[in-house]
Ligand code: DGT
């Protein structure tokens with residue numbers, strides 16, 4: 136335990152989780168569930184746990200959802216001494232990485248106990264060795280079938296730890312929904328889970344359908360051409376591996392519990408934990424099986440199912456507004472929903488123009504004209520051409536001279552095009568010292584100046600901060616593009632003081648971009664909230680390098696929504712005319 140890279144609340148979540156498994160191994164009734172709830176609460180409440188403890192010790196802890204006297208005492212001991220004696224004792228007697236091993240699908244407490252008792256398996260490595268030598272099958276009551284299942288579970292877990300980009304999986308999920316909706320007898324079919332919440336990466340595809348004839352839709356699902364293999368086919372749940380290398384689950388329920396099922400499987404888990412606790416406090420119980428009213432009078436009376444055909448009916452029954460899925464993270468959306476002050480999020484389809492587009496003048500695939508046609512077909516009214524500048528020599532970044540030439544070409548195109556407008560722009564490189572790759576004279580001739588970092592990612596925090604602020608202070612600059620430079624799974628964000636940079640952006644009226652390219656997703660939701668709080672304008676772009684990339688815009692809109700942005704927070708929800716007027720006014724004043 137006591138892992139230095141784990142936050143304190145994550146350590147507590149792990150400790151309680153391991154206690155719950157221990158008690159299950161020992162066959163202690165009821166207690167495992169209490170520890171499991173306590174563990175979920177730690178993950179849900181995060182720093183609120185420590186705050187409560189600072190304010191009111193054990194008494195305040197007990198007021199938190201899922202925390203009773205005994206768990207409160209342990210939390211208190213942990214914050215006071217940094218350890219929990221009972222946990223140390225357990226680890227001495229049973230030195231097994233329960234937390235790690237439990238991540239394998241189907242590996243419960245009793246299995247972990249068996250593996251330790253018979254094969255001295257303490258961790259994942261030991262387990263792999265035991266499996267390689269086919270020792271697992273020899274455990275009493277296990278056999279080759281169980282051994283194979285465990286090996287499959289381990290494989291699955293190792294593959295699944297690589298989360299996939301939303302932009303890659305969303306179209307596949309949508310295709311499955313379209314197909315299953317056509318199955319006879321299917322009333323609803325939707326995507327739930329992290330995909331419905333439009334999280335930047337997803338672990339698997341969760342689908343929900345309602346029908347009175349589950350067999351038909353289960354057949355259609357397990358026989359989809361997209362399916363590689365079937366893990367499990369049941370009446371209420373089937374699970375498959377898709378050819379693109381991700382699992383998909385389909386749950387089939389009757390229409391009268393559609394609302395509760397959709398709510399539960401949309402998550403996220405923390406949101407569900409908090410909502411369940413709130414429901415309890417109002418005299419209800421809430422689970423994947425529905426919303427029930429607890430009876431007061433007769434003790435024996437069964438809780439009564441409240442039919443919720445939609446999610447809204449659940450939240451309404453609890454006297455809450457329904458938070459859009461994108462903001463269900465188990466944080467302040469709960470209070471906002473209870474106090475009827477949820478934000479008006481930017482609707483999908485609000486962005487009118489794309490302000491980061493590359494063409495075949497540099498590393499884009501298509502001509503300016505072909506990109507314009509594609510953008511128009513995707514529903515946009517305008518875009519800015521923002522080819523890279525000369526510092527990126529390997530992709531023939533534009534010199535000042537070429538930028539001016541390109542501007543003349545764009546003027547010609549604008550005369551020719553009807554109903555679509557092209558802004559003259561740039562994605563100008565921010566050099567190491569914060570100066571820009573084009574002269575001020577060139578920048579002055581452009582409608583839209585985006586700046587971004589493509590080199591020297593590893594400067595010290597102080598230097599990187601200074602570099603960005605210097606670029607932002609150039610009076611020609613309109614926007615910082617892909618501001619953190621992270622690439623999901625490939626490159627960490629560059630390190631600078633984000634708040635200081637936001638303050639400079641506010642002062643110089645420079646916007647910050649949400650780059651919708653799936654592996655960038657940069658800014659992310661947290662940054663978006665910070666930018667709005669700091670009074671900095673946002674822009675949603677696709678960073679298109681090819682005609683088909685304009686479809687990414689809705690991913691950027693999703694990030695904005697997850698960051699609580701409204702339509703007026705985003706500059707390019709304006710028409711081209713309004714935007715140009717805004718930029719002109721900014722230059723004058
Ligand atoms: P993912 O798949 O890792 O991208 O994330 P999700 O959110 O799709 O998670 P997943 O697929 O494990 O489960 C789908 C939803 O089901 C999740 O968002 C909330 C609900 N859920 C799953 N496990 C639990 C749980 O242990 N407790 C509660 N309250 N809800 C859960």
Ligand code: CA
Nearest residue numbers: 328329339341
């Ligand atoms: Ca999922």
Ligand code: CA
Nearest residue numbers: 339340341384
């Ligand atoms: Ca799932």
Ligand code: ZN
Nearest residue numbers: 562587616617
């Ligand atoms: Zn770039």
